[in-house]
Amino acid sequence: MDPKGSLCANSTRSSSLTSPVNALQTNFPSDPSSFYGVRIETPFKEFNLPSPPTQSVLPGEPNKDIMIPDQENCPLSDMSHASKLQDWNPSAMLNNLSFLEEKIHQLRDLVHLIVNKKCQPFGQPHELVTQEQQLVTADLTSIIVQLISSAGSLLPSVRHTLTNTNPLVGQLDQLHGINLPFGSDSSSGLRSQNNSGNKLLDQSTQNDPPNNCEMEQNYNMEEHEPKDEEDIDEGEHLPPGSYEILQLEKEEILAPHTHFCTICGKGFKRDANLRMHMRGHGDEYKTPAALAKPHKETGSEPKLIKRYSCPYAGCKRNKDHKKFQPLKTILCVKNHYKRTHCDKSYTCSRCNTKKFSVMADLKTHEKHCGKDKWLCSCGTTFSRKDKLFGHIALFQGHTPAIPLDDTKGVAEPPDLQNRESNNSVGSNNFCFGSNPSSENAVQNMMDVKGNIDDPMNYFSSLNFEGCNFGGFNEFSQPPFEDSEGSFSFLMSGSFNYAPKFGGGESSSDNLL
Amino acid sequence: MEQPNSTNLFDHLARELICIILDHLLRDDDPFAAKSFSQVCKSFHALESTRRLKLKPRRLEYLGRILKRYRWISQLDLTLCPCVDDATLERLSLAWSSSLRRVDLSRTRLFSHVGVSSLALNCTCLVEIDLSNRADLTDLAAKAIANAVNLERLSLGRCKSITDLGIACVAVGCSRLRHVGLRWCIRITDFGAALIAIKCKQIRSFDLSYLPITEKCLHHILQLEHLEDLVLEHCIGIEDQGLATLQASCKSIKMLNLSKCQNISHIGIASLSKGAQNLEKLILSRSLVVTADLAKCLQSFPKLQLVKLDGCLGTMSGLKGIGNLCASLKELNLSKCAGVTDENLSFLVQTHKDLEKIDITCCGRITHASISSITNSCLRLTSLRMESCSMVSREGFLFIGQCQLLEELDVTDTEIDDQGLLSISRCTKLSNLKLGICLMITDIGLKHIASSCSELKHLDLYRSSRITDEGIVAISLGCPLLEVVNIAYNSNITDTSLVSLSKSQKLRTLEIRGCTRISPEGFSNIAARCKHLETLDIKSCYKINDTGMIQLAQYSQNLKQIKLSYCSVTDLGLIALASISCLQNLSIFHVEGLTSNGLVAFLLASQSLIKVKLHACFESLIPHQIKKYMEARGCVLLWRDKTLEASRWE
Numbered sequence A: 001m002d003p004k005g006s007l008c009a010n011s012t013r014s015s016s017l018t019s020p021v022n023a024l025q026t027n028f029p030s031d032p033s034s035f036y037g038v039r040i041e042t043p044f045k046e047f048n049l050p051s052p053p054t055q056s057v058l059p060g061e062p063n064k065d066i067m068i069p070d071q072e073n074c075p076l077s078d079m080s081h082a083s084k085l086q087d088w089n090p091s092a093m094l095n096n097l098s099f100l101e102e103k104i105h106q107l108r109d110l111v112h113l114i115v116n117k118k119c120q121p122f123g124q125p126h127e128l129v130t131q132e133q134q135l136v137t138a139d140l141t142s143i144i145v146q147l148i149s150s151a152g153s154l155l156p157s158v159r160h161t162l163t164n165t166n167p168l169v170g171q172l173d174q175l176h177g178i179n180l181p182f183g184s185d186s187s188s189g190l191r192s193q194n195n196s197g198n199k200l201l202d203q204s205t206q207n208d209p210p211n212n213c214e215m216e217q218n219y220n221m222e223e224h225e226p227k228d229e230e231d232i233d234e235g236e237h238l239p240p241g242s243y244e245i246l247q248l249e250k251e252e253i254l255a256p257h258t259h260f261c262t263i264c265g266k267g268f269k270r271d272a273n274l275r276m277h278m279r280g281h282g283d284e285y286k287t288p289a290a291l292a293k294p295h296k297e298t299g300s301e302p303k304l305i306k307r308y309s310c311p312y313a314g315c316k317r318n319k320d321h322k323k324f325q326p327l328k329t330i331l332c333v334k335n336h337y338k339r340t341h342c343d344k345s346y347t348c349s350r351c352n353t354k355k356f357s358v359m360a361d362l363k364t365h366e367k368h369c370g371k372d373k374w375l376c377s378c379g380t381t382f383s384r385k386d387k388l389f390g391h392i393a394l395f396q397g398h399t400p401a402i403p404l405d406d407t408k409g410v411a412e413p414p415d416l417q418n419r420e421s422n423n424s425v426g427s428n429n430f431c432f433g434s435n436p437s438s439e440n441a442v443q444n445m446m447d448v449k450g451n452i453d454d455p456m457n458y459f460s461s462l463n464f465e466g467c468n469f470g471g472f473n474e475f476s477q478p479p480f481e482d483s484e485g486s487f488s489f490l491m492s493g494s495f496n497y498a499p500k501f502g503g504g505e506s507s508s509d510n511l512l
Numbered sequence B: 001m002e003q004p005n006s007t008n009l010f011d012h013l014a015r016e017l018i019c020i021i022l023d024h025l026l027r028d029d030d031p032f033a034a035k036s037f038s039q040v041c042k043s044f045h046a047l048e049s050t051r052r053l054k055l056k057p058r059r060l061e062y063l064g065r066i067l068k069r070y071r072w073i074s075q076l077d078l079t080l081c082p083c084v085d086d087a088t089l090e091r092l093s094l095a096w097s098s099s100l101r102r103v104d105l106s107r108t109r110l111f112s113h114v115g116v117s118s119l120a121l122n123c124t125c126l127v128e129i130d131l132s133n134r135a136d137l138t139d140l141a142a143k144a145i146a147n148a149v150n151l152e153r154l155s156l157g158r159c160k161s162i163t164d165l166g167i168a169c170v171a172v173g174c175s176r177l178r179h180v181g182l183r184w185c186i187r188i189t190d191f192g193a194a195l196i197a198i199k200c201k202q203i204r205s206f207d208l209s210y211l212p213i214t215e216k217c218l219h220h221i222l223q224l225e226h227l228e229d230l231v232l233e234h235c236i237g238i239e240d241q242g243l244a245t246l247q248a249s250c251k252s253i254k255m256l257n258l259s260k261c262q263n264i265s266h267i268g269i270a271s272l273s274k275g276a277q278n279l280e281k282l283i284l285s286r287s288l289v290v291t292a293d294l295a296k297c298l299q300s301f302p303k304l305q306l307v308k309l310d311g312c313l314g315t316m317s318g319l320k321g322i323g324n325l326c327a328s329l330k331e332l333n334l335s336k337c338a339g340v341t342d343e344n345l346s347f348l349v350q351t352h353k354d355l356e357k358i359d360i361t362c363c364g365r366i367t368h369a370s371i372s373s374i375t376n377s378c379l380r381l382t383s384l385r386m387e388s389c390s391m392v393s394r395e396g397f398l399f400i401g402q403c404q405l406l407e408e409l410d411v412t413d414t415e416i417d418d419q420g421l422l423s424i425s426r427c428t429k430l431s432n433l434k435l436g437i438c439l440m441i442t443d444i445g446l447k448h449i450a451s452s453c454s455e456l457k458h459l460d461l462y463r464s465s466r467i468t469d470e471g472i473v474a475i476s477l478g479c480p481l482l483e484v485v486n487i488a489y490n491s492n493i494t495d496t497s498l499v500s501l502s503k504s505q506k507l508r509t510l511e512i513r514g515c516t517r518i519s520p521e522g523f524s525n526i527a528a529r530c531k532h533l534e535t536l537d538i539k540s541c542y543k544i545n546d547t548g549m550i551q552l553a554q555y556s557q558n559l560k561q562i563k564l565s566y567c568s569v570t571d572l573g574l575i576a577l578a579s580i581s582c583l584q585n586l587s588i589f590h591v592e593g594l595t596s597n598g599l600v601a602f603l604l605a606s607q608s609l610i611k612v613k614l615h616a617c618f619e620s621l622i623p624h625q626i627k628k629y630m631e632a633r634g635c636v637l638l639w640r641d642k643t644l645e646a647s648r649w650e
Helices: A003-016 A018-026 A032-040 A044-047 A061-073 A076-087 A090-118 A131-153 A158-163 A167-183 A196-204 A207-237 A250-254 A271-281 A293-300 A330-341 A358-370 A387-393 A412-425 A434-447 A455-461 A470-474 A483-501 A504-508 B015-027 B031-038 B042-051 B063-069 B087-094 B113-122 B139-145 B164-173 B190-199 B215-221 B240-244 B266-272 B292-298 B315-322 B342-351 B367-376 B396-402 B418-424 B443-452 B469-478 B495-501 B518-528 B548-557 B570-576 B596-605 B624-632
Strands: A245-247 A304-311 B075-077 B102-104 B128-132 B153-155 B180-181 B206-207 B229-231 B255-257 B280-283 B306-308 B332-333 B355-357 B383-385 B406-412 B433-436 B458-460 B485-488 B509-511 B536-537 B561-562 B583-587 B612-614 B636-640
Touching: A044 A412, A090 A131, A250 A330, A304 A330, A387 B164, A387 B190, B015 B031, B015 B042, B031 B042, B063 B087, B087 B113, B113 B128, B113 B139, B139 B164, B164 B190, B190 B215, B215 B240, B240 B266, B266 B292, B315 B342, B342 B367, B367 B396, B396 B418, B418 B443, B443 B469, B469 B495, B495 B518, B518 B548, B548 B570, B570 B596, B596 B624, B624 B636
Parallel strands: A245 A304, B075 B102, B102 B128, B128 B153, B153 B180, B180 B206, B206 B229, B229 B255, B255 B280, B280 B306, B306 B332, B332 B355, B355 B383, B383 B406, B406 B433, B433 B458, B458 B485, B485 B509, B509 B536, B536 B561, B561 B583, B583 B612, B612 B636
Antiparallel strands: none
């Protein structure tokens, strides 16, 4: 590839490179234990294993599944990201994409070669410690990094979106969009892009597990933010008639996809994702006009404020109710309808008692489940100590319940270990640490490091509130002993996830 | 066995009369008196068994007999028993379930919340329990305490593992609590302290020293209607700003201790003691600067009697302001208070003529003028502490005799001479006299004291090197009540002194450290005659040998603590000491005749040991099992690598 292309990627990296790390994390279930499990068990094999099958399947498929939950919760980011779309450089992007395609083809050929030559079962990873495998590893890493990098370049000022709402989702959307044309064509390969990939790895190496968790939590918080809107608009008192009332039908509300490709019929939750998808169907869909957000053009006329009504008759949110309180957004409608009028199908796997109909609610709960350590003798639990003491002060004879074992720390939930073992099932016969490829990876990273001017900038530009990037201070210190850590981290993020959430047709529905 | 002459004369005494006598004996808390009484005859023995209410056992090996003999014990002090397990507690709680009211477990370990629980559940009339110094007791123990619904006094000092949760259980369960001590319970915060104040409305005294509390809990505490004593020592979370937000005020409070609260000033004190009309004692040790503003703040307490400003920085205007208080102080502590001068101290004492206790320790700037004004105006003075007031000339001490009510005088490390002692001898009620490092005094002065101060109980002559036997003999003759004598490092002291001191029947503590001329024969007088001896320091009395130890073992059965470093004691003497049943503390360094075998034999044989200080060279010589065993028995072995002070051997 021409140096210009890579330069371009580099120039945008300050805003884009950071995204993959976080984007991948966001897709993890909120329980950090599973994340650890994945990380510790070095699920590199999972990365290697699915790679040959990717040839037959559309490579972007797993990623798409990952995105779905976020997408659902954050329609707002559509707007923000779409508005940024004008800024990106299509020619550079095209360069990147064609490079990626070419790269993937190369890789596919290589893997084919390996498969044909050896015909070995993939469950014997210790025997896979070969030169080919190292190559595959390095290439795949490079592809992923480039992919993410390209996705990021779609959104040059990540900083702003991040501070607004759900930045990840926007990035992921684009990532997804870029993924789609992946498997189709090919062009000539290039090595130089490895650099960016390795840099990315460097950064991910710096992500200590605690940081990961924190960021992850932070994102979960953001994900669930829209949920509150339903509550916020409680106080809204628009005079009747000053707004337009829309009422979606039940099927429409519960539909997993609302946007469909007119060519292949594939469904999407977001229009932006559809537009990204459409690009794969031909060059006419790649023009800025085709990619621009449709509403934007018609937005000049003054419009009535839109408010939504719940289709459920008799509900206070139904327009026929005499004390009708409209819902503010479609998301509010969806969440309200599911919470109020649907079965609570998501059960908390920790306490096995709490049930939710909205996935985000379950995630929120799971974060705090088991943390209600302030228990009164009457059986009431409190998440805060002052609440418990207020309760005790108020009621006669109530005392704090004192645990018999008298351990003060939050006990590890028993199912946590099960989860870990589940996660490790697929990966425990592969040992990355003994793999020579890790050394190569380290070497690459070391070479590349000189190119990075000020790695801290990448992260500081993110403006993560409440995130602790303490680990990044060590960024410029040379040795990266746990290269497998960075690999597993990156890989597990993208591949381990697919079986978890994409494990069936219903799964995407569940994630709504 | 049947006695031939069955006419016991004591049987003719009226039972009521005997009971009155016995109660009188028991009230004095003299174990010997009670013991003698019970040994008179069977009926006396039986009577003593039933009338006895207090018990302070040395060991619990004979618990069965104790339980059988004394059925009505209400006050149990287990401080001499380092190891009390759950089973023991359960047993005695069952035996004395209807009588036991007070239990002191502050020096005891080994028991857990189970034992506490059995005490609290079985002894329904338990009103007082002291569980201090059990850093390992958890909230479960606190929960167990909560079963004692009648509890009125609870001490949990240094129970560092008890948290807000535990104390909340106590607060809810023991609603009749009146005295709560939570000193050093560092895991108790505002929540726990506030909950006690909310649930236990009867609280009289509340000690929250060293807790991480803020004004949040004080808001509730100040609403207690009966609160009298509030101790907030070293509560550094309490600050002026927070205190300013307090709305509540406590009118009943009498004592406020804000020692070492470095984050408060007079503003905080003012907001904390708002409306405290009855405040009598204010302790501000090592906390703030004594300013005019503070003095102004103190004006609002008309009943103030005691002010402690030790370790504070005193300004001229502040100290003078205290002199202008409308209240008449009875006790004033200005020790180590920088800024105390003749001028402000004289001014101060002139207005507070009722002062009974003055502490001006280490006030290096005051001279005889201050002493003159103190003695002229404070005629009711009972206690004067002026250690290290080095600027006070010998004339200054001549005034002290004017305070004829003086009971306690500390003139350690001053210029006092025999003329001063002559003056002091006019204080016939003197019971505590400290003359340490007074290099000017001689036997003549001591004779003055001996001739008139017959009530002297404590005498400290540490390093007052001009003292000889003559003075000590005079003191022993003139002061028959002597209990505590320190004549350490007086090289002129010989056996003669000990012979005369051995006549002091009440002698409890004797320090003759570094009196190198004392011979085994001289010491044997003390060992054989002073039966009440509890603490003995014979370090560097090189000549004292096994004979002395054997005699101690034979006669001084009350010895609790002995320091015998550098003595000529061997294994034999040490093993003899093991037979002293209440020996608890021991310090042995550089005792040449001691071998590890002898030491082990002693450790194994001595039953009540709590702390033994030994030279580090023995640490490797003592078998590990022995160490384990001693630890299990509640004895701490402290290994110190002290260097040999060779110069003493000359």
